Amino acid sequence: MEKLAGKVAIVTGAGSGIGKASAQIFRREGATVIGADINEGSDVRLDAGNEDEVHALVEKVARDEGGLDIFFANAGISGGFKTIAQQSADDWSEILRINLIGPFLAIKYAAPVIRQRGGGSIICTASVAGLRSGAGGAAYSASKAGVISLVQTAAQQLTGTGIRVNAICPGLIETGMTRPIYDRARAANKEERLGKLNPLQRGGEAQEVAQAALFLASDESSYVNGAALLVDGGLSSSHPTTRQFDLRMF
Numbered sequence: 001m002e003k004l005a006g007k008v009a010i011v012t013g014a015g016s017g018i019g020k021a022s023a024q025i026f027r028r029e030g031a032t033v034i035g036a037d038i039n040e041g042s043d044v045r046l047d048a049g050n051e052d053e054v055h056a057l058v059e060k061v062a063r064d065e066g067g068l069d070i071f072f073a074n075a076g077i078s079g080g081f082k083t084i085a086q087q088s089a090d091d092w093s094e095i096l097r098i099n100l101i102g103p104f105l106a107i108k109y110a111a112p113v114i115r116q117r118g119g120g121s122i123i124c125t126a127s128v129a130g131l132r133s134g135a136g137g138a139a140y141s142a143s144k145a146g147v148i149s150l151v152q153t154a155a156q157q158l159t160g161t162g163i164r165v166n167a168i169c170p171g172l173i174e175t176g177m178t179r180p181i182y183d184r185a186r187a188a189n190k191e192e193r194l195g196k197l198n199p200l201q202r203g204g205e206a207q208e209v210a211q212a213a214l215f216l217a218s219d220e221s222s223y224v225n226g227a228a229l230l231v232d233g234g235l236s237s238s239h240p241t242t243r244q245f246d247l248r249m250f
Contacts, residue, residue: 002030003218007120008065009033010057010110012048012102013075015041018125018173021210022072029214031070034061038075048075048102058109068113069120070217073106076125076143084138092139099143100150107154111163119162123216124151126167126228128236135171135235144169148228155226164225166216171232173204198233 009026013019014035023035023042036046036057047053062068079087079095103124114120129136130144147167154165212231215221230236 002028003214003220004070005030007031007069007217008061008067009070009072009217010036010061010068010106011072011074012036012046012106013125014043015039018170018206018209018213019072019074021206022074022213025207025210025214026070026072026217029218031217032065034065036075046075048073049097049105051105054102054105055109058113062113062116067117068110069117070123071106071110071114071121072123072125072213072217073103074123074125074213075102077140079137079140081137087137087139092142095139096143096146099140100146103147103150107150107165111154111158111161114163115161119164121217121221122151122154122163122165123213124165124167126151126169128169128171128230128232130169131228131236151228152226164216164221166221166224166226167228168209168212168216169228169230169232169236170209171198171204171230171235173206173209173231198235199237200233202233204231204233 004026009031011019011023014023015037023033026033035042036044038047076099107122124147126147127144129141130148151165151167209231212229
């Protein structure tokens with residue numbers, strides 16, 4: 001039986017990576033999916049941090065498809081690995097605009113429409129970088145911590161609507177956003193080192209995160225709300241440790 005039969009879903013960041021894989025698996029499970037991305041390769045062009053565009057997309061999908069059941073706010077940017085001293089306020093504004101304001105807009109405009117269907121699911125892509133330092137730049141990490149807080153607050157504010165709001169926290173996944181990391185490792189013949197810090201000792205694949213998104217989108221997660229689901233190979237199960245150290249430091 002198809003897990004999303006008869007459902008209508010919007011997936012942002014659907015042109016590549018996690019968003020593309022999620023759109024594909026949602027369709028395979030019976031959903032009508034509108035994939036949106038600022039780049040080519042999806043059904044519609046969308047700047048996920050632009051309020052007018054997000055509002056217009058939700059209204060169009062509701063009108064054309066008769067409603068909306070699922071919104072996966074997945075679009076995001078990394079912003080690179082500049083230090084706090086190297087970043088500008090403009091850098092922070094753009095990263096927060098896409099990574100945090102984008103999910104806020106998804107919730108703001110999707111929730112009233114989803115409520116008309118008796119409830120549904122809103123999913124936001126956060127990151128292990130939102131849990132503790134070491135997995136991303138300062139602005140990126142702050143934006144993803146904000147996403148985790150946002151879904152918790154939204155879940156509470158949508159009490160009684162039947163709408164569940166959850167986050168996914170991926171670890172190292174090969175996507176368009178992380179491709180430079182993989183490219184540098186391959187160029188240096190060090191690809192085998194990627195993901196070695198987690199207990200599974202490998203990086204993840206977009207399809208593995210898409211399976212988590214499917215779970216949160218479907219009725220199988222009917223009692224999961226306000227949660228941050230980790231898909232990181234166990235990376236965040238422990239604080240980082242120093243594998244080798246010099247006792248003379250003490």
